[in-house]
Amino acid sequence: xxxxxxxxxxxxxxxxxxxxxxxxxxxxxxxxxxxxKAEVLNLNEGFDEKLLNxxxxxxxxxxxxxxxxxxxxxxxxxxxxxLKKKIENGTPGLxxxxxxxFLGKYYKDxxxxxxKGLGIFDLYTEHPGEGKDRLIGNVVIKDTNNNIIxxxxxxxxxxxxxxxxxxFAQVVxxxxxxxxxxxxxxxxxxxxxxYLHGPILPKNxxxxxxxxxxxxxxxxxxxxxxxxxxxxxSQKAKKIMLRRIFN
Amino acid sequence: xxxxxIALGKLVLLISKTFNLxxxxxxxxxxxxxxxxxFIKKLLSxxxxxKIILVAGTNGxxxxxKLIQTILEKNDRKVFQNExxxxxxxxxxxxxxxxxxxxGKINYDFxxxxxxxxxxxxxxxxxxxxxxxLLNLFRDQLDRYGEVDIVADKWKKAxxxxxxxxxxxxxxxxxxxxxxxxxxxxTKYFGVTGSNSDREHASDSTYCPKCGNRLYYKNTTFSxxxxxxxxxxxxxxxxxxxxxxxxxxxPGLYNKYNTNAAVLTAKILGISDNxxxxxxxxxxPAFGRQEIIExxxxxxxxxLSKNPASFNQSLETINDLKAKNLLIxxxxxxxxxxxxSWIWDVDFENNLGNFKNIAVSGDRAYDMxxxxxxxxxxxxxxxxxxxxxxxxxxxSTPNTEKLYILPTYSAMxxxxxxxxxRKIL
Numbered sequence: 001x002x003x004x005x006x007x008x009x010x011x012x013x014x015x016x017x018x019x020x021x022x023x024x025x026x027x028x029x030x031x032x033x034x035x036x037k038a039e040v041l042n043l044n045e046g047f048d049e050k051l052l053n054x055x056x057x058x059x060x061x062x063x064x065x066x067x068x069x070x071x072x073x074x075x076x077x078x079x080x081x082x083l084k085k086k087i088e089n090g091t092p093g094l095x096x097x098x099x100x101x102f103l104g105k106y107y108k109d110x111x112x113x114x115x116k117g118l119g120i121f122d123l124y125t126e127h128p129g130e131g132k133d134r135l136i137g138n139v140v141i142k143d144t145n146n147n148i149i150x151x152x153x154x155x156x157x158x159x160x161x162x163x164x165x166x167x168f169a170q171v172v173x174x175x176x177x178x179x180x181x182x183x184x185x186x187x188x189x190x191x192x193x194x195y196l197h198g199p200i201l202p203k204n205x206x207x208x209x210x211x212x213x214x215x216x217x218x219x220x221x222x223x224x225x226x227x228x229x230x231x232x233x234s235q236k237a238k239k240i241m242l243r244r245i246f247n
Numbered sequence: 248x249x250x251x252x253i254a255l256g257k258l259v260l261l262i263s264k265t266f267n268l269x270x271x272x273x274x275x276x277x278x279x280x281x282x283x284x285x286f287i288k289k290l291l292s293x294x295x296x297x298k299i300i301l302v303a304g305t306n307g308x309x310x311x312x313k314l315i316q317t318i319l320e321k322n323d324r325k326v327f328q329n330e331x332x333x334x335x336x337x338x339x340x341x342x343x344x345x346x347x348x349x350x351g352k353i354n355y356d357f358x359x360x361x362x363x364x365x366x367x368x369x370x371x372x373x374x375x376x377x378x379x380x381l382l383n384l385f386r387d388q389l390d391r392y393g394e395v396d397i398v399a400d401k402w403k404k405a406x407x408x409x410x411x412x413x414x415x416x417x418x419x420x421x422x423x424x425x426x427x428x429x430x431x432x433x434t435k436y437f438g439v440t441g442s443n444s445d446r447e448h449a450s451d452s453t454y455c456p457k458c459g460n461r462l463y464y465k466n467t468t469f470s471x472x473x474x475x476x477x478x479x480x481x482x483x484x485x486x487x488x489x490x491x492x493x494x495x496x497x498p499g500l501y502n503k504y505n506t507n508a509a510v511l512t513a514k515i516l517g518i519s520d521n522x523x524x525x526x527x528x529x530x531x532p533a534f535g536r537q538e539i540i541e542x543x544x545x546x547x548x549x550x551l552s553k554n555p556a557s558f559n560q561s562l563e564t565i566n567d568l569k570a571k572n573l574l575i576x577x578x579x580x581x582x583x584x585x586x587x588s589w590i591w592d593v594d595f596e597n598n599l600g601n602f603k604n605i606a607v608s609g610d611r612a613y614d615m616x617x618x619x620x621x622x623x624x625x626x627x628x629x630x631x632x633x634x635x636x637x638x639x640x641x642x643s644t645p646n647t648e649k650l651y652i653l654p655t656y657s658a659m660x661x662x663x664x665x666x667x668x669r670k671i672l
Contacts (some may be wrong), residue, residue, distance in 0.1 A: 017386065017394065022591030045461065066396055137585070152586040197588045199256050217535060233620055236398050236629075238403065238614035 004037040005215050008055030010099070011063070012042040018129055018154070020061025020096055026208050027057060034115030034227050036216070045070060049079045050053050053084060056215040058093030062197070065109075068098055075118065091213040094207075095233060096200065100180040100185065100193035101125040110156065114246050121188055122198035123162075134154075139174030140245055141184045148172070149204045150241045151196030157194050159195075161186055168194050173245050192216050205240045251280040251288045253351055256344035272333035278341025287340055287373040292596050294353045294546070299374055300512065301362050304382025304418075305400075306557045307505045308334065308361035310497070311382060313533045316359050321526035322518050324356040331534055332582075332656075335361045336370055368405035378515060379409070380508050381424050385470060385556035386592070387584070391428040399456070400425040406431065416511055418504060419484050420472040426456045428485065435488045435515060437507040439500065441468035457482045468500050470556040493520070496530035497537055499564035502650055503558070533567040535659040540666050545650060549662065552653040553583065555592040561653050562598045564589035570651045572644040573602045574636055576609040576658035587611050595622035604628075604643045609658050610637035633658075639648050 007027055009224040021033075024040055026148065031038035043051060089095065101107050107115045110130045139153045149169060158178035161167060167177070168185030176184035176195070185194030192199060192207070201208040209226050216224045256275030263274060279286040291297065302312045303540050309331065316326045339360050341574035362370050365382070381402070406415070406427050414433040419425045420441075428434035443466060453471050455462055460479035467473030477557035484583045487512045495503055506527070510613040513523050532538050535551040550561040552575075565573070579585050599605065599622055608630040616629040631642040644650040653663050660670040 016592075018586070019588030019591035022588065022621075023616075025591065029621050038433055065394075066454065070454070070459060151589060153587060197586060199591055202591070202621065203614070223472075231611055233617045237611070237617050240611070240613055240631075 001059050001220075002035065002037065003216055003220065004039070005031055005212070006054055007040045007057045007059060007220070008019075008043055008052065009040055010060035011045070011049075011074075013044055014071055015061045015063040015099060016069040016128040017062050017067075018097065018197040019069075019199050020059075020197075023059060023061070023094060023096070023201045023208075027059070027212065028204065030205065030229065031212060032209050033229055036212075040243075045074050049076070049082050052079070052082045053092065055086070055217055057211055058083075058086070058091060058095075058191075060093075060095050060099035062097035062099065068102065071102070072115070077083075080118050080120075081120070087189060087191050088119055090190045090218065092211040092218075093192070094211060095191065095193040097155060097195050097197065100195065101159065103191075103193060104159065107157060114202050119171040121186055121191075121193060122165045123159055123186060125157040125159040128158060134151075135175035135179055137174055138171040138241060138245060139176070139184070141169035141174070141176065141196070142172050142243065142246075143169040145233060147204075147206055148238075148242070149196065149200070149207070151194075151198035151200050151203070152197045152237050154197065155195050164172065168192050203241075205229070205234050205236050241243075249283070249286065249293075249351055250349065252282055252286055253290070253344055253347055254349055255279070256341065257349070260341070260345060272330040272339045272341055273335070274341065275344045276337035276342070279340050279344060280337060281514065285359050287343065290343055290347065290351055290353075291374055293351045294347075297353050297355060298357050298378075299375045299376040299379065300357060300359045300378045301367070301653050302359065302380045302382070303362045303364060303367050304380075304424075305364060305385040305387045305554065306560075307382045307501060307508075308534050309533045310502065311380060311508050312359045312361045314496075314505060314527070314530065315380075315512050316357075316471075317530055318509060318513045318518060318523050318526040319357055319359075322513075324520050325354065326357045326359060327355050328359045329361060333389040333458060334361045335366045335526055336373065339374075353449065358538065361526075365401070368401055371405045371409060375410050376413055376511070378414045378416060378512055379406075380505045380512055381427060382418055382504065382531075383421045383472065383509060383556075385554055386589070387554040387556075395423070400411070403427060414515055417507060418472070418508070420468060420474070420485055420504075422462060422471070422475050422482075422484075425485055426482075429453040431440070431553045432560075435511055436485050437504070437511045438473075438474075438487050439468050439503045439507060440490055441466040441473045443467045443469070443473075455480060457480055462520060468504075469560060472504075485615050489514070492523075494524045494527050496527040496534060498568060499537075499560055499566075501560040502537075533656070535663065540663075542637075542666050543641050544644065545644055547641070547650045547652060547666065548656065549652050549659060551659050553655050555589055558590075558593040558653065561655070562594070565653075566598060566649045567603055567653075569601070571601065571603045572640065572650045573604065574606045574608065574650060574652045575615055576636070576652065576654035576662060577607065577611045577615040578609045578655050578658040578661075579611050580657045582657050587614050590615060590618045593618075595624075596620060604640065606636050606640045633661055636660070637665055 028038040106128040108125040167183035418437040419438040455477035458480040465474040552558040552561040
């Protein structure tokens with residue numbers, strides 16, 4: 001049986017500043033290499049919210065402030081409620097940096113202005129004010145299965161998770177959500193929010209496979225075991241980074 | 248005090264050169280500015296005849312600066328530039344110290360300074376240029392510069408303070424750059440006629456810099472450069488003063504922009520096109536910018552490739568030149584940007600088919616190999632040691648063919664060190 005997945009890329013032209021496209025390329029290629037068709041649907045400004053209903057994996061990246069404002073305006077109540085329902089129902093998704101913040105309750109910027117978020121994740125983000133350092137650098141985190149994940153973070157906002165919201169991983173080296181509580185990102189149902197660029201998926205393909213596996217299982221309603229791929233280059237790239245950070 | 252700082256600076260320069268400390272292009276200026284923050288102003292007030300041309304932009308500063316210098320020199324002007332890469336305020340100060348005599352006299356007609364994007368505001372607080380050439384703003388080193396919008400905003404504020412006598416030379420095809428001329432009387436515009444209808448993925452300024460609406464492009468050259476207009480507020484690409492010249496000394500669409508910028512600068516200074524053409528005929532590229540080096544009887548050509556826009560342009564240009572042998576060197580040091588995420592914004596897909604041999608090296612060789620694997624090249628050789636990568640790549644390049652090397656900035660310096668024994672000149 002031939003499988004097919006639809007990857008929905010929210011605001012591919014507005015919310016893609018830090019090589020976010022790499023995550024899409026990795027999801028698509030890892031499907032194709034296993035004989036699964038993967039269609040990428042770009043959901044740009046003014047998209048029809050009904051398109052969201054057919055999406056199997058959601059992705060949204062980071063953006064510059066002006067771009068994020070355009071996205072904010074474009075997110076109508078209908079769009080928000082469909083997206084919320086999908087996330088609550090367990091549609092797998094990956095939300096990076098600006099998108100991760102945007103799914104929270106609010107973002108308070110450097111001069112104190114509060115910008116409303118989508119309110120899907122129980123978290124908020126505050127910028128500590130002009131003159132405070134951005135949290136920038138290579139970062140190493142460990143997820144709940146003890147997988148080591150590497151990436152690069154670059155954010156001014158500090159994110160705090162609500163009491164019941166689980167972090168995606170623990171910070172081993174770097175700043176994470178706020179530079180204080182050692183938490184990085186969040187995992188809610190099957191959605192991952194994280195600050196990790198790099199992009200995150202090429203060097204940490206197990207996360208890509210996790211998203212793909214869940215998407216297939218949900219769509220085809222059966223247990224699915226993904227075929228293993230040769231990830232030796234990912235391992236080498238990751239090892240170089242770990243060697244540098246821990247030596 | 249100024250004389251003392253010049254003498255001290257020259258001494259530091261001498262020591263630095265003698266002992267090969269490699270910091271001579273910034274140290275003297277750094278010391279002078281630490282001792283007297285008005286050092287540049289004071290030195291220039293003694294040299295009112297010296298005219299200053301600033302060149303800024305993400306890509307093309309060094310080449311454009313060199314093109315301007317070459318044309319001016321053909322017109323019998325005495326010209327100096329800041330030393331390669333030393334484009335912060337301390338680099339400019341060092342360059343002034345280096346070119347002045349001990350009495351503080353600078354015996355040149357023109358200083359052509361390339362200026363780092365972030366440093367343009369502070370440079371403009373320290374000197375009054377006759378001409379400012381602004382080339383483009385692309386996403387580059389987000390960990391260091393921040394996002395394109397932030398840089399554009401800083402420039403806007405800085406430009407609004409320049410003296411009325413200053414002429415701005417702006418790239419009309421870059422919407423944010425074009426808008427900078429809005430309130431400035433002496434503004435001239437250059438651009439290039441495009442033919443593409445699709446935009447590359449890594450396009451930045453595709454929204455109206457005035458009202459934020461999505462821009463419509465009649466055509467594009469590359470990235471977000473093209474003939475744009477906003478159908479909401481009516482803002483559009485201003486009228487061009489130069490879009491085509493008879494002679495382009497270097498291949499690549501991006502070099503048409505650089506050449507047009509330089510020629511328009513020359514025109515403003517009253518130099519005839521014939522002199523420009525004659526000058527450009529013998530133009531030698533700047534270090535690492537299409538520079539050709541003979542090594543082990545093979546020809547190597549270096550295309551500095553430091554961000555998605557410049558990498559895409561390098562790939563397009565070497566494909567036009569029928570390149571078969573490619574070595575990519577990816578570093579992640581401070582001058583390169585520590586975040587290598589940007590390589591995923593380069594359009595490798597469908598642009599690698601003509602290469603027979605592809606090798607990668609640098610601090611992040613495996614990241615690049617991984618990127619190319621996802622662009623369907625499984626046969627890429629990755630080398631952790633740069634000299635191995637060079638030796639093997641040179642070996643596998645036939646005598647009749649050229650080896651094309653695309654390095655990031657610090658990788659380009661390492662490469663030149665191996666090939667010719669020195670990093671810059």
